[in-house]
Amino acid sequence: MTAPHPAPTGRPRGFDADAALERAMQVFWAQGYEGASLTDLTGAMGITRTSMYAAFGNKEELFRKALERYAEGPASYVGRALREPTAARVATAFLHGSVRATSTPGCPAGCLGVQGSLAAGVAGREARDTLATWREEGVRRLRERFQRAVDEGDLPSGADAGALARYLMAVSNGIAVQAAGGATRDDVQRVADMALLAWPQD
Amino acid sequence: MTAPHPAPTGRPRGFDADAALERAMQVFWAQGYEGASLTDLTGAMGITRTSMYAAFGNKEELFRKALERYAEGPASYVGRALREPTAARVATAFLHGSVRATSTPGCPAGCLGVQGSLAAGVAGREARDTLATWREEGVRRLRERFQRAVDEGDLPSGADAGALARYLMAVSNGIAVQAAGGATRDDVQRVADMALLAWPQD
DNA sequence: CACGTTCCGTACCGATCGGTACTGAACTAA
DNA sequence: TTAGTTCAGTACCGATCGGTACGGAACGTG
Numbered sequence: 001m002t003a004p005h006p007a008p009t010g011r012p013r014g015f016d017a018d019a020a021l022e023r024a025m026q027v028f029w030a031q032g033y034e035g036a037s038l039t040d041l042t043g044a045m046g047i048t049r050t051s052m053y054a055a056f057g058n059k060e061e062l063f064r065k066a067l068e069r070y071a072e073g074p075a076s077y078v079g080r081a082l083r084e085p086t087a088a089r090v091a092t093a094f095l096h097g098s099v100r101a102t103s104t105p106g107c108p109a110g111c112l113g114v115q116g117s118l119a120a121g122v123a124g125r126e127a128r129d130t131l132a133t134w135r136e137e138g139v140r141r142l143r144e145r146f147q148r149a150v151d152e153g154d155l156p157s158g159a160d161a162g163a164l165a166r167y168l169m170a171v172s173n174g175i176a177v178q179a180a181g182g183a184t185r186d187d188v189q190r191v192a193d194m195a196l197l198a199w200p201q202d
Numbered sequence: 203m204t205a206p207h208p209a210p211t212g213r214p215r216g217f218d219a220d221a222a223l224e225r226a227m228q229v230f231w232a233q234g235y236e237g238a239s240l241t242d243l244t245g246a247m248g249i250t251r252t253s254m255y256a257a258f259g260n261k262e263e264l265f266r267k268a269l270e271r272y273a274e275g276p277a278s279y280v281g282r283a284l285r286e287p288t289a290a291r292v293a294t295a296f297l298h299g300s301v302r303a304t305s306t307p308g309c310p311a312g313c314l315g316v317q318g319s320l321a322a323g324v325a326g327r328e329a330r331d332t333l334a335t336w337r338e339e340g341v342r343r344l345r346e347r348f349q350r351a352v353d354e355g356d357l358p359s360g361a362d363a364g365a366l367a368r369y370l371m372a373v374s375n376g377i378a379v380q381a382a383g384g385a386t387r388d389d390v391q392r393v394a395d396m397a398l399l400a401w402p403q404d
Numbered sequence: 405c406a407c408g409t410t411c412c413g414t415a416c417c418g419a420t421c422g423g424t425a426c427t428g429a430a431c432t433a434a
Numbered sequence: 435t436t437a438g439t440t441c442a443g444t445a446c447c448g449a450t451c452g453g454t455a456c457g458g459a460a461c462g463t464g
Contacts, residue, residue, distance in 0.1 A: 009431075009439055010432075010438080010441070011429070011430040011431045011432095012441080014430090014441070030321060031321055032320065032321035032322055032323075034234070034237055035236055035321060035326055036323060037323065037420080037421070038421080047442085048442060048443055048444085049422090049424085049443090050423095050424080050443070050444090054441070055441095058422080059422065108321070110320070110321065114379055115320040115321035118234070118312070118317040119231070119233055119234035119237060119318070120233060120234055121238060121239065121242065131383075132382075132384055135380075136384070160392070163393075163396060164396075166380065166385065166389055166393055167392070167393050167396045167397070169380065170373065170377055170393045171372065171376050171397070172376070173375065173376040173380060174371075174373050174374070174375040174377070174379070175372055177316055177379065178337075178368065178371065178372045178375060180320055180321065181333075181337055183368065190362070190365045190369070191369050195400060197400035198398075198399035198400040211408080211410075212408080212410025212411070212461060213411045213412080214411080214462095215412095216460090239450080239451070240451080240452060250412065250413055251413090251452090251453075251454085252411080252413070252453095253412065253413090255453070256412090257411095260452080260453075325452090407462105407464075408462090408463085409460100409463100410459105410460085410462105411459080411460075412457105412459075412460090413456105413459095414455105415455090415456090416453105417452105418451105418452105418453100419450105419451075419452090420450085421450065421451070422447105424447070425444105425445090425447090426443105426445090426446100427443090427444085428441100428443090428444105429443100430440085430442095431438105431439085431440080432437105432438085432440105433436100433437085433438085434435100
């Protein structure tokens with residue numbers, strides 16, 4: 001394994017693909033999949049259509065890659081929250097992370113995983129399903145974390161890990177909708193704090 | 203005032219405008235504002251483009267009228283909830299109504315007021331703002347109802363009516379997102395019930 | 405009947421949609 | 435230098451977008 005990139009022949013790429021993807025993510029985040037035209041996207045990315053297609057495939061693949069970047073960037077709080085030592089701290093970190101990510105100055109308000117595509121025509125159906133799967137994957141990770149907490153005695157033995165997981169995801173989604181609609185960070189922070197009052201006490 | 207409709211001269215309308223608006227509402231609900239093309243809409247409404255423009259103005263006005271119909275139909279639970287005698291019962295009726303409306307067989311999953319337009323390009327920006335204003339109006343009505351409950355001693359004097367109102371709206375929005383993503387009625391019912399555990403006890 | 409008014413249906417408008425063919429330009433290897 | 439390969443940019447593709455012009459059809463009124 002001396003050369004992970006086999007043979008860099010031909011004309012080199014004239015732009016930073018990582019930076020371009022970051023811009024594309026921002027456009028999808030702000031305008032949604034259907035609302036983001038190739039003109040909008042390539043304009044923000046600073047490249048031509050042909051360069052975009054050569055580097056990312058097509059609009060749908062660009063969207064999927066933008067979502068991956070989103071998951072590792074603005075939504076990285078999910079993975080961090082899951083590594084908290086107790087279920088209660090997981091819940092708190094998850095919702096507080098959601099508050100921060102959906103109300104960060106300089107970034108679009110809301111969550112790409114929600115407003116990227118929620119209801120769509122035929123053209124945006126695949127993007128919609130991609131996001132639904134992504135959110136469901138988040139529920140699954142939370143559920144498994146909480147099931148472990150039940151097994152370890154961190155949560156009461158009667159606690160429903162699946163219900164707790166979906167509850168947190170739903171509140172997070174609601175925070176995202178509120179933020180997208182103009183609610184302030186203080187507004188959604190109060191929502192998160194109030195939602196945590198429902199957390200099971202042992 | 204003998205004739206509220208002054209002079210019904212000319213060729214009479216060949217379709218039921220009310221039924222047509224109902225179909226349009228369903229299409230916007232399922233596909234969102236940008237995802238619903240005029241071909242989709244008029245096809246479902248069973249009328250031609252010219253008839254739609256004559257009866258409803260244009261796509262944006264059709265959307266606003268569909269939202270009005272939604273508010274008086276599937277979302278009528280909001281007004282009913284506000285008339286409940288105690289704040290706690292308002293909250294319960296509001297979230298349970300949200301559960302029912304977002305997971306009704308035969309209707310699109312989710313809430314038109316959320317997935318109708320959350321993030322949009324220039325074309326859908328007005329629809330998006332219309333929905334944000336509509337949701338904010340819901341928060342206002344809840345807040346005023348809860349402020350009254352505080353004044354009457356129904357809620358503790360320290361309760362923050364605005365925070366309670368936004369909390370309920372956020373949870374409702376989250377339920378809508380989850381339902382749109384495929385969560386079952388039982389799933390979102392559990393979310394609602396758990397969210398109500400956070401309600402202030404006197 | 406003829407007349408004015410309104411509605412319906414077709415056929416079309418310019419603009420924009422996502423996507424691509426093609427021509428050079430810029431690089432490495434021989 | 436030459437050949438081979440990849441990228442950039444223009445100019446364009448057919449399809450679809452929201453919206454409309456226009457002519458005929460269906461009504462109430464003289």
